[in-house]
Amino acid sequence: MRTAKLVVRRAGMENAQCTHTPRTSGRPVRTRGAPVGAVVDTVSAETLLLRSGxxxxxxxxxxxxxVSPRVYGICLRVLRDRAQSEEVAQEVLVEIWRTASRYDERLGSATSWVATIAHRRAVDRVRSSQAAGDRERRAAAEATVAPVDPVADAAERRLEHRQVRRCLKTLTDLQHRAVTLAYYGGYTYRQVAALLDTAVPTVKTRIRDGLGKLRDCLEASR
Amino acid sequence: MSDDVHSLIGAWAVDAVDDDERRRVEAHLLECESCAAEAVELREAAGRLSDVLLTDPPPELRDRVLAATSRTGQEAAPAPRRRPARRPGTLRVPRRRLALGAAALALAAAFAGVFATWQVMRSTDAPLAESEMAAVLEAPDADVAVQRAEGGGRVTVVFSAELDQAVVVVSDLAEIGDDRSYQVWLVDEAGQTSAGVMDPGDSSATMLVDGLGDTEIVGLTNEPAGGSDQPTEPMIADLALPA
Incomplete structure (x- = not known):
């Protein structure tokens, strides 16, 4: 039953993708005209990353x-431990330097490239660390709390942040919690399902369509 | 099965999958154009979730990172270094490190898995048209096999029966000393043929393999520097190519 639903959705996606295919490679151009904060960062981060390479x-x-505030922020959020976050952030930043020559603008924005490395490293660490059990208990308790980090307040001037927050609000409650527990909490979808006491296939689907909705909202607000 | 993998794209984009699922998703993205396009976008959206996390790290981190990077070498930009050993009597095996193909494939090796390889296939504006490697990646009948190597790293083979060629991407294998080389083999009913020897000590490489013939398995072994005439068993990876 679920399969049939996904197929329908995919058929729609395919059409959308056809018209949108060039968008990925066009991303840096598209962001260039925008006015503020992180957007400007994005453009120069690409140039700097290429030059670093x-x-x-x-x-x-x-x-x-x-990029270091993003790298450190991701680590801190996922690992919830300053010492470990510094350690992992350092590894990530050195890795960015070491592998910068592999970066290709056509593979996506520099921000996304950096965030991907940082998030994956942080998640790898949290899953391998002994503190996982402790962390699970803590975050389970926090699962119902809105995923707004206090540190974000300091950065709220940035338009982009408000955009993300606003777009997160367009998600259904379950989409919202599934996406944020997975991304900010570093949980696998199976763990998310357990934390939310929801069926695993449902969580899988909600993460996916929640992210899709987030994407649509972020693009609409450009 | 395919639907199962497909439905994991969202979880994959936020790293909410385990290693095995990640590999399956990334292999799937190579074969499914619409999924890969969706994956790119979901990953970008996921990255934006970090917009609200920006936190200034302690100033000491900057000192440590800059000190470390000033003495840390970088991975070479894709460029040929040494010619691989060519063995008389074997198939013609040119090994290339084409500018874009290698860069993107190396990125695939780094963290994006096979996913980035797909990007190479999709980059219509890329100056790939002349390259044989691109031709393989873009061949209508191109198929892919991915396997984790024993001891770490992975081997990805994109092959086209029609072109009789394959692109083999070997990435992040277990570290070996300069006295050892990884070697790739083509195995068919008649036995094994060397498809190329990696530079001593190298644990990542991209190569174009010509003359696939009736190859059933692409294998990888750890050999003395410069390679061997016969593979030293056991193979650390053996990817079966569907007939």
């Missing part, structure tokens, strides 16, 4: 200023 350590030093 050519061995320009000065460019990397500048890149550090742009």
């Amino acid at each position: 050519r061995g320009e350590h000065d460019a990397f030093t500048e890149l550090y200023g742009l």
Whole structure:
């Protein structure tokens, strides 16, 4: 039954994708005209990342200023431990320098590239660490709390942040909780299902359509 | 099965899958155009979730990172280093590190898995048209096999029976000393043929393999530097190519 539903959805997606295919490669151009904050970061982060990839350590030093708050913030959120977050953030940032030559603008935005490395590393760490049990208990208790990090308040000036918050609000309650527990909590979808006391297939689907809705909202607000 | 993998795309985009599922999703993305397009977008959306997390790290981190990076070498931008050993009497096996293909494939190796390889296939504006490697990736009959290597890393083979060629991406294998080389083999009924020897000490490489013939298995072994005439068993990866 669920399969049939997904197929229907996919058929719709396919049509959408056809017209949208060039968007990924066009992303840096599309963001260039926008006015504020993180958007500007995105553009120069790409340039700096490409220059870092050519061995320009000065460019990397500048890149550090742009991306380190994101890397550290992701680690801190997922790991919930300052010492570990510093450690993992350092690994991630060194890895960004080491592998910058592999970055290709056509593979997505620099922000996404950086965030992907940081998130995956943080998640790997949290899953392998002994503290996982402890952390699970804590976060289980927090599962019903809105996923707003206090640190974000300091950065709220940024338009982009408000956009993400606003777009998160367009999700249904279950989509919202599934997506945020997975991303901010670093849980697998199976763990999310357990935390939310919801069927595993349902959680899988909600993460996916929740992210889809988030994407649509973020794009509409550009 | 395929629907099962397909439904994991969202969870994959937020790293909410286990390693095995991640590999299956990424292999699936190579074969499913609409899924891959969706995956790109969901991953971008997921990345935006970090917009609300920006937190200034302690100043010492900057010092440590800049100190570490100033003495840390970078992975070479894709460029040829040494010619691979060519064995007389074996199939012609040119090994390339084409600018874009290798960069993107190396990225695939880094963290995005096979996913980025798909990007190569989809990049219509890429200057890939002349390259044989791109031709393989874009071949209508191209198929893919992915396997985790014993001891770490993975081997990805994109092959086209029509072109009689394959692109083999070997990534992040267990580290070996300069006195050892990884070697790729084509195995068919008649036995094994070397498909290329990686530079001593290298644990990642991208190669184009010509003359696939009736190859049933693409294998990988750990050999003395420069390679061997016969594979040293056991193979650390053996990918079966469907007939």
